[in-house]
Amino acid sequence: xxxxxxxxxxxxxxxxxxxxxxxxxxxxxxxxxxxxxxxxxxxxxxxxxxxxxxxxxxxxxxxxxxxxxxxxxxxxxxxxxxxxxxxxxxxxxxxxxxxxxxxxxxxxxxxxxxxxxxxxxxxxxxxxxxxxxxxxxxxxxxxxxxxxxxxxxxxxxxxxxxxxxxxxxxxxxxxxxxxxxxxxxxxxxxxxxxxxxxx
Numbered sequence: 001x002x003x004x005x006x007x008x009x010x011x012x013x014x015x016x017x018x019x020x021x022x023x024x025x026x027x028x029x030x031x032x033x034x035x036x037x038x039x040x041x042x043x044x045x046x047x048x049x050x051x052x053x054x055x056x057x058x059x060x061x062x063x064x065x066x067x068x069x070x071x072x073x074x075x076x077x078x079x080x081x082x083x084x085x086x087x088x089x090x091x092x093x094x095x096x097x098x099x100x101x102x103x104x105x106x107x108x109x110x111x112x113x114x115x116x117x118x119x120x121x122x123x124x125x126x127x128x129x130x131x132x133x134x135x136x137x138x139x140x141x142x143x144x145x146x147x148x149x150x151x152x153x154x155x156x157x158x159x160x161x162x163x164x165x166x167x168x169x170x171x172x173x174x175x176x177x178x179x180x181x182x183x184x185x186x187x188x189x190x191x192x193x194x195x196x197x198x199x
Contacts, residue, residue: 001044005052009078013044014171016071030064030072044074054078065173067107073171107174108146108159110167111138115197118142121166122193128155133189136181138172143181144189145174 002014020027025036045056059079066072112118118135121144125132132151136143144163148156163169172181185192 001047003044003048003051005054006075011048011052011054011076012171013048013074013076014071015074019071027066027072030066045076048076065171067109067169067171071169073173106148108148108156108163109170109172109174109177110144110163111170111172112142112144112167115142117166118144119193119197121162122190122197124162124166125159125190126194128158129190131188131191132159133185134183134187135185135189135193136177137184138177138181142184143170143172143177145177 001016001019003011005011017027020030020040023036023040025040029037041062045054048054048056054076056076056078061077061079063075063077064072065075110121112121122133132146134145136145144167146159148159151159
């Protein structure tokens with residue numbers, strides 16, 4: 001379980017499928033009202049407080065993004081708490097008011113610290129995937145984004161294996177990349193990287 005602070009009132013938590021399996025939680029359980037999910041959420045909020053100093057009291061909006069190969073991303077936003085002047089101690093109980101939304105992202109997105117790593121991955125992949133991939137520059141990292149719709153399952157797993165060797169899965173969504181990232185190669189990123197760059 002990895003977490004990072006996005007702003008004073010917002011954090012992002014990256015859960016791998018192993019994190020879920022260890023707790024006996026299926027991906028489909030994440031938006032169900034069951035005790036295991038509440039326990040996981042409490043554990044996440046404790047860890048967020050210990051690691052990031054994020055105080056999860058008051059109303060929270062929770063967005064859950066499911067990504068097929070990487071796991072799940074949970075974005076927690078703390079709302080403003082309306083406190084009446086005559087509020088009593090019973091209002092002080094720790095209550096998470098959760099507003100949960102779930103989105104499924106089918107995109108396969110990996111980031112690379114160095115352009116050489118992205119080129120290495122592309123050279124390994126180019127014999128199988130000449131038409132695939134977009135490349136972005138986002139927060140000083142190189143990001144490759146793939147739409148798995150056109151991939152057979154064997155190609156899908158091979159793609160993940162190669163990308164994981166050179167880079168790391170990221171919780172960035174395609175929407176974030178389009179809005180905040182800089183599009184470097186709009187299509188056929190694997191082919192362009194492999195053919196136009198030499199290590």
